[in-house]
Amino acid sequence: MSSDLSPHDPPESHDLAARHDPVYDELHASAEFAELRRRYRGFVFPATIAFLAWYLLYVVLSNWAGDFMGKQVVGNINVALVFGLLQFATTFAIAWLYSRYSNAKLDPLARELDERFVALSQGTRSRGAQGGER
Amino acid sequence: MDHQVLTAVLFLSVVALTLFITIRASRQTSGTADFYAGGRSFSGFQNGLAIGGDYMSAASFLGISGAIALAGYDGFLYSIGFLVAWLVALLLVAEMLRNSGKFTMADQLAYRMKQRPVRTAAATSTVVVSIFYLLAQMVGAGSLVVLLLGIDKENTLAVSGVIAGVGALMIVYVTVGGMKGTTWVQIVKAVLLMAGSALIVVLVLAKFDFNLSELLGTAAAESGKPGFLEPGLKYGIDTTHKLDFLSLGIALVLGTAGLPHILVRFYTVPTSRDARKSVLWAIGLIGVFYLFTLVLGFGAAALLKTGAGSDVANSDGNLASPLLAEAVGGGAGSTGGAILLALISAVAFATILAVVAGLTLTSSTSVAHDIYNSVLRKGKATEEEEIRVTRYAAAGLGLVAILLAIPARNLNIAFLVALAFAVAASANLPSIVYNMFWRRFNTRGATWSIYGGLISCITLVFFSPVVSGKTGLNADGDVVSKALFPLGVDFHWFPLENPGLISIPLGFFFGWLGTVTSKEPAAEERFTELEVRALTGAGAEQAVQH
Numbered sequence: 056m057s058s059d060l061s062p063h064d065p066p067e068s069h070d071l072a073a074r075h076d077p078v079y080d081e082l083h084a085s086a087e088f089a090e091l092r093r094r095y096r097g098f099v100f101p102a103t104i105a106f107l108a109w110y111l112l113y114v115v116l117s118n119w120a121g122d123f124m125g126k127q128v129v130g131n132i133n134v135a136l137v138f139g140l141l142q143f144a145t146t147f148a149i150a151w152l153y154s155r156y157s158n159a160k161l162d163p164l165a166r167e168l169d170e171r172f173v174a175l176s177q178g179t180r181s182r183g184a185q186g187g188e189r
Numbered sequence: 190m191d192h193q194v195l196t197a198v199l200f201l202s203v204v205a206l207t208l209f210i211t212i213r214a215s216r217q218t219s220g221t222a223d224f225y226a227g228g229r230s231f232s233g234f235q236n237g238l239a240i241g242g243d244y245m246s247a248a249s250f251l252g253i254s255g256a257i258a259l260a261g262y263d264g265f266l267y268s269i270g271f272l273v274a275w276l277v278a279l280l281l282v283a284e285m286l287r288n289s290g291k292f293t294m295a296d297q298l299a300y301r302m303k304q305r306p307v308r309t310a311a312a313t314s315t316v317v318v319s320i321f322y323l324l325a326q327m328v329g330a331g332s333l334v335v336l337l338l339g340i341d342k343e344n345t346l347a348v349s350g351v352i353a354g355v356g357a358l359m360i361v362y363v364t365v366g367g368m369k370g371t372t373w374v375q376i377v378k379a380v381l382l383m384a385g386s387a388l389i390v391v392l393v394l395a396k397f398d399f400n401l402s403e404l405l406g407t408a409a410a411e412s413g414k415p416g417f418l419e420p421g422l423k424y425g426i427d428t429t430h431k432l433d434f435l436s437l438g439i440a441l442v443l444g445t446a447g448l449p450h451i452l453v454r455f456y457t458v459p460t461s462r463d464a465r466k467s468v469l470w471a472i473g474l475i476g477v478f479y480l481f482t483l484v485l486g487f488g489a490a491a492l493l494k495t496g497a498g499s500d501v502a503n504s505d506g507n508l509a510s511p512l513l514a515e516a517v518g519g520g521a522g523s524t525g526g527a528i529l530l531a532l533i534s535a536v537a538f539a540t541i542l543a544v545v546a547g548l549t550l551t552s553s554t555s556v557a558h559d560i561y562n563s564v565l566r567k568g569k570a571t572e573e574e575e576i577r578v579t580r581y582a583a584a585g586l587g588l589v590a591i592l593l594a595i596p597a598r599n600l601n602i603a604f605l606v607a608l609a610f611a612v613a614a615s616a617n618l619p620s621i622v623y624n625m626f627w628r629r630f631n632t633r634g635a636t637w638s639i640y641g642g643l644i645s646c647i648t649l650v651f652f653s654p655v656v657s658g659k660t661g662l663n664a665d666g667d668v669v670s671k672a673l674f675p676l677g678v679d680f681h682w683f684p685l686e687n688p689g690l691i692s693i694p695l696g697f698f699f700g701w702l703g704t705v706t707s708k709e710p711a712a713e714e715r716f717t718e719l720e721v722r723a724l725t726g727a728g729a730e731q732a733v734q735h
Contacts, residue, residue, distance in 0.1 A: 076718060076728070079717055079718040079721045079722070079727070079728075080717055080718075082721045082725070082727065083717045083718075083720065083721050088721060088724070088725070091724055091725070092720070092724060095724060098280075099280040099281060102276075102280055103276070103277070103280055103281065106273065106276050107442070110269075110270075110273045110438075110442055111438075111439075113269070114266075114434070114435055114438040114439075115435070117266065117420035117421070117434070118420070118421075118424070118425070118431040118434055118435060119431065121416075121419060121420060121421050121425060124419055124420055125416070125418075125419040129402065130402030130403075130405075130406070131402045131403075131405040131406040131409065131418060132401065132402055132405065133418055133419060135262055135418070135419055135420050136262070136265075136405075136418065139262075139265055139266075139268075139269055142269045142272070142273055143269070143272065143476055143479075143480065146272055146273050146275070146276060146472065146476065147472065147473070147476060149276055149280075150275075150276065150279055150468075150469055150472045150473075151469075153279060153280060154465065154466075154469055157465065162462060164725075165724060165725045165726060168721070168725040168727060169725050169726050169727045172721075172725065172727030172728060173727075176728070
């Protein structure tokens with residue numbers, strides 16, 4: 056349906072999302088974008104599965120492995136407390152790793168594609184309306 | 190009495206400071222991008238502080254330390270869920286949302302779907318989540334002020350007056366200061382909260398020569414409860430309680446990234462990279478804060494009386510932190526104790542004000558931007574009209590929250606917050622994740638997942654023991670109702686207090702079902718655009734140049 060709309064239709068043609076901008080198709084088809092998406096998903100999918108599994112393991116052990124969690128490690132500090140503090144440590148570590156990874160592997164590609172978008176849309180778009188919906 | 194005067198003076202100082210900030214911010218606000226998104230001109234660090242200020246609510250500061258003081262290790266489980274949840278926001282949501290949306294949670298769905306149905310659905314769940322969360326904060330504010338200013342708890346008029354006062358303040362922050370005012374209030378609050386709790390933590394640890402093991406040992410001994418340092422004191426009673434804990438754990442970890450008042454904070458920075466930085470700062474800040482609550486909670490168990498009939502137990506743990514401050518300052522009656530008690534109470538009050546402002550702004554923005562402008566006016570409202578409606582909506586929602594909070598003033602704060610998390614995880618997170626990662630996802634999928642998650646969540650809660658049937662013993666050992674309905678009314682059939690275990694999978698299931706039973710080529714076509722924009726920032730909303 057939306058492809059029937061002419062480019063002059065304002066985004067207020069409201070029952071539908073704003074019209075598709077062809078510049079995005081061009082970027083989407085580029086090798087750089089495919090690489091960016093591969094790198095992004097290559098980090099966040101495994102990382103999400105890992106930290107959710109690690110967190111659930113903690114919840115399950117707290118529930119059903121009381122004896123193990125209650126074992127003393129040093130003084131009054133037991134396995135449960137160490138396990139809890141390790142959840143803090145892994146959260147900080149994953150956040151830090153993701154920050155480093157995205158600075159090095161994602162941002163340069165994203166910037167390059169964004170610049171190409173600006174160049175392409177200045178070329179093709181003489182109509183004043185900026186993309187994006189209200 | 191003298192500490193009450195001091196407390197009152199500090200409370201008024203907090204109010205004066207925040208109003209000053211709000212009025213200053215209002216002078217730099219023109220247009221919707223300023224009013225709703227602070228001109229998208231906050232730095233990653235500033236926004237990180239503001240996220241902390243928005244997130245570390247009264248339930249965290251008073252509730253978690255109180256839960257640890259009373260239930261030992263089981264209270265700490267809240268902290269862990271609340272923190273780990275930020276990885277979902279960091280990895281899957283923050284940057285993509287910043288790039289694809291504008292002012293509200295609905296924007297990223299409306300980007301590729303039919304505007305009216307998805308905006309109506311998203312605005313509905315935004316308002317529902319925010320109202321639950323608002324209730325929790327206002328109930329907390331009411332009991333805090335009542336206890337600290339020495340007002341009689343049975344004096345309904347005075348308690349209602351306090352709740353109405355907090356509600357009126359939050360309406361002023363939002364209608365006058367918009368997002369800029371709200372953000373600065375949150376930043377100031379985050380700094381006050383971190384500094385205040387750090388001070389108490391150092392004073393507590395100093396009492397134990399900075400030996401954590403000794404603190405824990407004393408806490409366990411003083412609490413008089415066996416297994417105080419191990420999981421299970423509160424949730425390990427039987428399988429139902431264990432499943433309840435699992436349900437709570439899942440709702441906490443998946444709820445954060447679906448909380449509308451957190452999501453809109455990502456719009457206040459210039460780029461998605463700044464959104465990422467702000468989440469990193471927030472994780473650091475919130476992580477350190479929850480480590481503080483561990484010391485505060487066990488410190489309260491070690492240094493205060495927490496048995497039946499004590500002030501800590503009577504307040505459901507909510508007064509553990511303020512009373513701990515008094516104890517480490519020199520004890521009741523001492524000048525140091527009075528100063529620290531007043532200080533920490535004022536910090537808790539600032540905490541509540543900052544959170545209610547964020548919630549009210551978010552929900553009224555959604556009412557004006559999604560419902561009024563997009564659904565009713567078909568996108569033709571001017572910016573001035575939209576902002577005017579936001580102000581009316583803020584006043585209206587504030588009034589609703591006041592009217593609901595007064596009868597709800599005896600409800601447990603932690604329960605209301607956990608419920609808000611469950612609704613956010615069931616109704617909001619599925620559609621956000623599907624929208625960003627599933628090309629096939631469409632309007633019917635989005636509305637079914639939002640309404641399906643929302644309705645199943647609310648239904649399960651309504652038929653759970655927290656609404657009817659839960660009983661407990663009061664200080665005198667009598668059986669009393671711990672549910673919303675009085676003793677004797679019991680129509681519950683759902684055994685768990687937290688619905689997340691069932692309602693979150695249902696939210697995902699309805700999203701899938703709605704999608705596969707309908708076809709919407711336009712939504713799939715526009716996914717290409719959404720994906721490019723979300724990952725690269727190409728065409729994303731720009732910061733306002735002043």
